[in-house]
Amino acid sequence: MSIRLEDALKHPTLAAADPIIRAGAKAAARAQLRWIHSSEIIDIAPLLAGGELLLTGGEALALASEERQVNYIHQLAERGVAAVAIETGDALPTLPSSMVSAAEAAGLPLIELRAVVPFVGVTQAINSMLVSDSVSHLRRAEEASHAMAVELAHGGGLDRILAVLAGISHAEVTLTSVSGATLASASPASANAADADDADASSLEPQEQGRPQEQGRLIHIDVPIRGILAAQLLLRVPADEDQNLARTAGNRSVDILALALLQRMSPGLKEVAAAALLRAVDSGSQAWRLQQLASAAGIPSTAPLVAIVIRSGMLQHLRGSVEHLLARAGQPSATYVDNAELLAVAVVAGDAPGESRHALLAGLRALSAPSDTRLAVGPLAAEISEAPWSLSEARLTLDLAHALGHSHTGTHGPRSPVIDCEEFAIERLAMGSLGADQRRNFVRQQLGALLDHDAQRNSRLVGTLATWLDSGCNTAQAARELHVERQSMHQRLQRIFELCDGDPRRTGRLAALHLATRLVRLD
Missing domain, CATH: 1.10.10 (Arc Repressor Mutant, subunit A)
Known part of the structure; x- marks a missing residue:
């Protein structure tokens, strides 16, 4: 069985820090650790895999705004971190009440370390104990992955494949689309009857009703296809089961699930053309090539449009929100993630392109995004052949905003992550001319x-x-x-x-x- 958070806090190397749980006490009582990590980086969440006890000295947090402090908690909770322990002292005398409230609301154990201890010694001592568990988890996860591959090779559907995972992880497993629709599901009970063709989500209902949600842990694992987020794997692990085994087995199953999804819903010409179009726009391809790809991607080649550039540590999560916003607007669009940027082109209403662009800006500003997100909307392009220009101007706007420290962001204030390139029209002209x-x-x-x-x-x-x-x-x-x-x-x-x-x-x-x-x- 994995090491629990309570046991780690009692370990001599960490007990010397006089730890006290300030928020998320219920979650702390059942939290299991996959690893211990230390970092002073505020935007560390995208680099974590979940299940970690994160140690931090608090100096960077002490200098951060209240908004960034709260976002720090939210991002760690979304990432599935087991707990975060913050050292208080001269730089950070007490844990900010806003962080404590955010952690309690998110169910993230927040621990105050009231004495200084060497984090290197803590991580070495406790991680060495976790290594043997990790080896065992990897071995069993490989066995599950192999069994899932065999099931796929024999024509098994998603329910049968998930039943294998449910059987080894003892978790209720659900695969959902990016929009949240259930694609398939399985429970430990269905693993014993994996040959039943009618195994579906209904097998989960009695267990969901019989077990209160707070007694288990919900693990989220992204399932990308060709670098694009296609689905999400959800594992609800009972409190008395090994969460780290479930997480490891779930991560090992991602490639098998991606192959199964490709067989079930292979990307059509429109999706492939949309990705190719954004790559061509980014590289500044000739007009005839852009027109050809735009037609295949369902974007009228003579329609007015704007380009969008987004930089963030959590692009795949933002992509779904942006695509949903663009789809809701009812105008053709395309998105693509490359080189730590999310690129998009969106057609605007031809009868009122200016108003349509302002509505798009308002919608983007209303989206919930991590604190490190920066987004720029390029100028109106008359047609697809001008999309490379709109994209380059949006990218230049992001660079200018960074260089100027957001000293000029118009009426929306310096904190808005969404920047209208027209507010930097003079600076863009000066840089180019x-x-x-x-x-x-x-x-x-x-x-x-x-x-x-x-x-x-x-x-x-x-x-x-x-x-x-x-x-x-x-x-x-x-x-x-x-x-x-x-x-x-x-x-x-x-x-x-x-x-x-x-x-x-x-x-x-x-x-x-x-x-x-x-x-x-x-x-």
Whole structure:
């Protein structure tokens, strides 16, 4: 039987840290460990496989915003981590209440380590005990994988294949589509009658009714086909069974299940063409090739569209949400994951492309996404031949937003992960048309006096002017955004006007100054 979390907390190397469970006590009582891992990286969740006890010193969390701290808990819970233990001390005196509440709601055991212990010693001591279990799990998982392959070779359906997995893992097993529809299922009881043709999800119902959900653990395992998330394997493991064996056997069964799914629902021409289209758009293929692939992918070659670029540590999970949003809009679209990016093209309504694009932006902003997600929507492309341009502009927007630290994200605020490339139109034009020296010379010509004043007196007149111009010269709004009194704002503007040879609204220099304040951020 695997090592339980309670036993690990009592191990001398970890007990020295004076651990106390702050949240998820019920889950902690039945949690089993697959491995112990230590990391200070906040966005560590995508690198974990589930079942880990994660140790962290808390220094990075202490510097993170409350939103990132809560997202840290949510991502670890979604990943199936067994527990997270955070060391408190000078950097992080106490565990934030928001993290404790989030962990309790998610059922993730959250442990406070009230004394410093060497994490290396803890991981070495306890992981060495887990290794022998891992070897046994791998051997039994290989046996299950082989038996599932034999079942598949003899024409067995998904229910029969899952029955093999259910038999060895003693778990109730369900295979669902990306949208959540049940494709097949099996229970330990059905494993003893795997030759029954009518074994289906109904065999699960009595057990679900007889066993409260909190007494077991639900393990989620992605099942990709050709790099694309096609299904999800769910294993509900009773509290008294070996969760790590179920997880290992489930992971070993992924390839067999992918083959079975390919036989059942092989990707059609449309899906293959959609992936090929995005690859061609990304590589900037010739117009005739894009038109050919667009037609095969069900995308009108002359319809207006936009390109989307998404960067995140959990792209496969986001892909389903994005595809669902695009399908709900009723417009043809295609998506593709490559090189840590999710790429998409989406047709917009031809009678009102601008409104359709704004609606798409609003829908994307409403999606739930990990804290590390950054998404840019490219400019309107008149037809598929302009899709490479829209894609490259979206990608440039992401790079600019990163370089500028999201200092300019329009009316949606600096925290929005969804960026409209039109809010960076000036910066995109400058990067494509002006060299670095040309940009610096123009900025110096327009803002030289203000730049010198800021450098000599440690003031922020250039930033004040930029905010005022971005607000449409609305002094009251600029004062609110800068968190200053309106009288102070008027005084700053008066000094700016003196250094700029007058009120720019009366000199014809308004556009030039606005351009310069945008360019100064690039250099």
